[in-house]
Amino acid sequence: MSINNRNPGSSTPTELPFPLHKLTAAQNHLWFILCAKGRATNEMAAGLVRLYPGGCGVLSWSMHLFARVDPRGVIHPERQPFRQFEKWQIANKAESEFCQCAGYYDPEVQGAWSLRGEGHGHHPLCEFDRTAKKVFVEASRQAVERLGRGGPAQERPDEWLRIRKEMGGGR
Secondary structure, X not given: OOOOOOOOOOOOOOOOOOOEEXXXXXXXXXXXXXXHOOOOOHHHHHHHHHHOOOOEXXXXXXXXXXXXXXXXXXXXXXXXXXXXXXXXXXXXXXXXXXXXXXXXXEOOOOEEHHHHOOOOOOOOOOOOOOXXXXXXXXXXXXXXXXXXXXXOOOOOOOHXXXXXXXXXXXX
């Protein structure tokens, strides 16, 4: 998985001057074990500064911002309650060709989402897509409405793409 967002302005919330880096569950566990034992997590912070020379926010596996690392590698713990973010806002998200959504079944091409080719980005229901929640809510509302009338849940294979476009997402 490669880093595809070192620019804070691309997906990071506009009020934050730094990109957000999500730790895996194992990294999160290591961070807190090192802190509990009184050992500095300077090595982890130094690694983050190499990725993000301007510093970054550190998110737990549950997407809560619990610390900031400044450009010098100094760790600044956040105060509770920790602010929670969504996966599309993180800097170390998977690029669309390496994301799990590339293997999602796409009824329009009758195969994997990646068979659509370049330019479609993440699947409309992928957690790394900015509009995924809105698309899911609208698609499910339409499906329930159609099923109530006795029709199929989904009218067209490209319905999720159409909804994403209407929600202001997509490429």
